[in-house]
Amino acid sequence: MTDSVPVLTIDGPSGSGKGTISRIVAGRLGWLYLDSGALYRAVGVAAGWADLDLDDAGALVRCTFDTDIGFRETEAGDLRVLVNGHDATDELRTETAGAAASAIAAIPEVRAALKDRQRAFRRAPGLVADGRDMGTVIFPDATFKVFLTASAEERAERRYKQLKDKGVSVTIDGLLREILARDARDASRAVAPLRPAPDAVHIDTTGLPIEDVVVRVLDIVTHPAG
Structure with a gap:
């Protein structure tokens, strides 16, 4: 029974650090x-x-x-995403793909079509799932739930550094506008809006080193309250 497999959901807005934290935590937990x-x-x-x-x-x-859609892990431990047989990992990380994803995610039929694909990832020994509605819609019965936040300014700064390291020409002001616009779309959509699950633990990552956040999340799993 997959329902007995533990799940840690990590939700939050774009740039809150949920992807980085989730990958590290999943690796530490195995x-x-x-x-x-x-x-x-x-x-x-x-x-x-x-x-x-x-x-x-x-x-x-x-x-x-x-x-x-398929996933392949390289020998170096990097996760590559295959779209119709083509490695589209780098293209998936562009702002254009992010904007398209936000628009597509607002369509109820699309969300319904992807729901079973996401739930199929729940396999032993456990799953760390990051997104915007993991703890509210996809895995409402998750054993552990976390909601990460950070100021819009810091999230824009993080994204700016990521893109500059890849040689992409962007401005912090432009990224900040995009982040605020996406936050508004994600929070106001009719289906599965971005919001924390009532039983999620909130962690504000503003100004926190990655390792500090990882330790706090791992503590939630290894030393559950109650």
């Missing part, structure tokens, strides 16, 4: 890892390849069902 955002970004990339209109909900739903 659990599987689900990057739910990669699924939406993969559909967004596939839609872009097909030159689909992001306002055409019907076409996007069909694209969701038709898109083959």
Whole structure:
């Protein structure tokens, strides 16, 4: 029974550190890892390849069902995402893919189509799932739930450093506007809006080193309250 497999959900807005923290925590625990955002970004990339209109909900739903999404871990431990057989990992991390994912995630039929794919990641010995509705919709019965936050300014700064390291020309002001716009879209969408689960532990990562956050999250799993 997969329902007996422990799940740690880590939700939060873009740039809160949930992806980095989730990967590290999963590695330390020896659990599987689900990057739910990669699924939406993969559909967004596939839609872009097909030159689909992001306002055409019907076409996007069909694209969701038709898109083959796979994950492959390299010898170095990096997670690569395959979209219809092509390595699209780098393209998935662009701002364009992120914006497409946010738009696609607002379509109820798309979310429903991806729900079973996400739940299928729940396998022994355990799962760390990061996203925006992991603890509220996908795994509401999760054993452990965390909601990460950080100031919009710090999240923009983090994203700026990531993109500059990759040679991408961006501005902090532009990234801040995009982050605020995405926060508004994610929080106001009718289906599965971004919000913490009532039983989630809140951690504000503003100004905190990554290792400090990792230790706090691991403590939640290894020393559960009550």
